[in-house]
Amino acid sequence: MTLALLDARQWQQAVDLRSGRPSEAVSPLGGMVGDILARHPFPGDRDGGSNAWVTDTALDFVARYDPGFAFLAYAQQYYSSRYGALAPETRRKYVENAFAEAARFARESGMTTVLVGTGDLVPATTPIDLEDLDGLAVASNWCAHYAGLYDLSDRDRETLARHPHLERIVPRQEILDLFGGGPEDGGRLPDYMAVACRGGFFKGSSLRRLVMVPEPSAVIPVSQNLGPATSILDIRPRLLELLEAGNRVALALLEGVGCAEFQPPYTTCANGKDWFRYEPGDAQYLALSTGRHPIFEHNGGYRYYLDDGEHKPYPFSGYFKELPAGTIGEAYPGRSIAVGNRSMFMHVCTGCDVTCECFARNLYNQGLMSVIFRDDKMVR
C-alpha cells in the first residue's frame, strides 16, 4: 500500500493513495513527513512566498532524509503570469526569485542542481472559439495550445481548415506516424488535434482570464552543468549518469521560463518533435522523467473525464488512473525526494521515494499532500 498524507492545515489525514480511503497504516517515515508538512504550510500558488516554500520544504527533507536525488518544481512565476497582468519589472522580479530560490537550495543542500526552464510565456492575445462545430472540441484548463477534435462533419473540416488562428489540424494517424506508434497506440488520441497559433487559446476552458500562455517553445534551456542534451529526452539519462558517478543531484524545473529569461549559462534542447512542442504540464514532466514521449497517453485533447467514474483508482491524483512507470525516481536506487508547487505532478510524474506537493487545484489552496512510495531505504 502506498500511503498519502493529506495536510489541510492543523489537521492531517492518512489515506491509501490507490483507494483514497482513510488508512491507519504506519510508515517509518510517516512521523517525519507529517512533521515537515506541519512546519511548512503552503502559502498559495501566486503568493510571493510560494517558491521559498519549495526550497524551505525541500531543505527540511534533505536534512531528515538525506536524498541523493531531488526533483524540484518552482512555479509561482508561471501561475502569477498566467492569470495576472504583471508589470514587466514584477515579472522579472518573480523570475529572479525563482532562480534565487533554486540557487539557495543548491547552496544549502550542497547538491549539484541542474536547472531546466519549461519554456517561454507569451501574451494571450487570441481567444479561439470552436463552439460552433457539429462535432466536439475538447480543451482543458491547463492546456492552452492544443484541443482534441471528435466526430467532425464535412462542414467542420472546412471551417477548421480556413480558421485564421489555428496553426494546423493534425489527424490522429499523423501523430501516430510522428511518434512511431501503431494503431493500438491511438486509443487516447483525439480524431484530430487542433494546434493554436502563437498567443492563441481555446475559449471556455478557463474560468479566469488568461493573461499569458505557453509559447510553447521549440527549445528549452538547460543549465550547462548537465552536460550535452539535444532533446528533452536526453535530460534523464544525463542526470542518471551524474548520479551513477556518485554526485548528489537535484533537478529544478523553472516553470514558464524559457531561453529569453534564463539566467545561468545554458544549452538548449528540443522541447518536442517536429511541429509538436510541450507546454508546461504532465506530458512535459513525463518526457523529462521517463526519457520517452508520452503523447499517446497524455495529450491535450483526450476526454480525461471518461476515466473518472466510481472506483477510479488514485482519486487524489486528478485525471491519472494509474501512476506512470519508468520515472527517474524509480530508476535511481538511492534515496530521492520530490518537492514542488506544481501540485500533483510531483507524486505522479517523478517516481521519487517521498513526494511533497501543494494540494492546490485551479489555484484554490487547500493544503499539502505527501506520498510515501518507498520507506525501506532508511534502514540501509
Added chain:
Amino acid sequence: MECDYCERRCRLGPDSFGYCKMYRQEGGRIVERFPDRWCAYGVSRVETIPFYHAWPGARCLVVGTSGCNFNCRYCANAEVVKVDPAGLADIMLDIAPEAMVAKARKHGCHAIVFAVNEPTVSLPTLARVAEAAKAAGIAMGCLTNGYGTPRSTALLGRIFSFVNVSLKGLASEFCVDYLSVPEAGPILRNIAALARVCHVEVTTPVIEGVNDQEMEAMADFLAGVRRDIPWHVFRLLPEYRMQQEHYPSIEALSAKVEAVKNRLDYVYFHNFIGSRWVNTHCPSCGAVAISRHSLGCGGDKLDTFFAAGGRCPSCNGPIALYGEHVAWNAKEATA
C-alpha cells in the same frame, strides 16, 4: 423601472444595469444584457458541485455566466463574478440553448448544472436552456444564494429540479458585513418555497468565530422545513477579500458539527481534503449508504453507492434521494 429578479430590486434603465450589471430596461421590459453568453463550461461530478442526494454519480455539464447580486467577502469565483461582465465580452462564449443541450449530450452528461455564479442574474437564458433540456431529457440543477424575489424563485423552481441554496448566515450584521445584503429573511423564505417544489440541499460556509455560533439555529430552521434536507457545512476557504485570513480549525468546527448532526438526517462537513464527514449514513441505523472521497478544491467524488432503490443496505430504511444512481459513462452510448 424596478427589477424584480432579486430582492435588491434595483432601478433599471436603458443605461443603468443594477447591482449585478446583467439586466437593463428596454421598451418597458427588463431584458438581459448578455443573453446566451457563458463564461465557461466543463464536465464535472455531481458530488463536486456539491449535490450528495441528487442523481448520485452523475456526470454534469457545469456552466456559468457572469455577475452576482451578492458581494461575499470570501467569493471563490471573484475573477468572473466581481468584474464588469461587459469586460469579459471577448472571452465569453455565445451558445444558444439548443446548442448547450447538444453540448451536454456530446459530453455524455446526465444533467446541466449552473454553478459558477448566481442564476438569478441570468434567469431568462436559463429558462430557455431548461426548455430545450426538458425536451432532451436532461436534468437541470443549480447553486443559488436564494436571494430572489418570490416571483423569480418560483421561476427558479420551475427551471431547476435540484437546487443547492447557500445559507451563509442568519444575523443581519453578518449579512451586511460579509454579503452586502441587509438580511437573511428572503433566503429563509425561499429555501422553504423551493423545498416545496424541487429537491433542495443547503450549503453553509462556516467562519470560525463569525457565524459558527449560528449552526444550531440554522439546523433548527432547516429541520423545520424538512428534516431530510442534506446540509453541507463547509469549512470556509478564505478567498478574495479574506485571502490573508486564517483557515478555520477543522477540529473545532467538527465538534460543532457533531453537536448538531442529530437535528437533521444528513449533515456533512467538507470543503477540505480528506474529510471524514462526507459519507451518507442511514438515519435509522447509521450504516454507510453512500461513501465518498473529499478532494477539497479537487471536488468530491462518489466512492461506492450502497443505497440501491433508495434503501439502506443494512436495515432497508429509506435514504432520501432525488433521482437514481447514475453510472458515470451511462450516457456515452447515446451521446
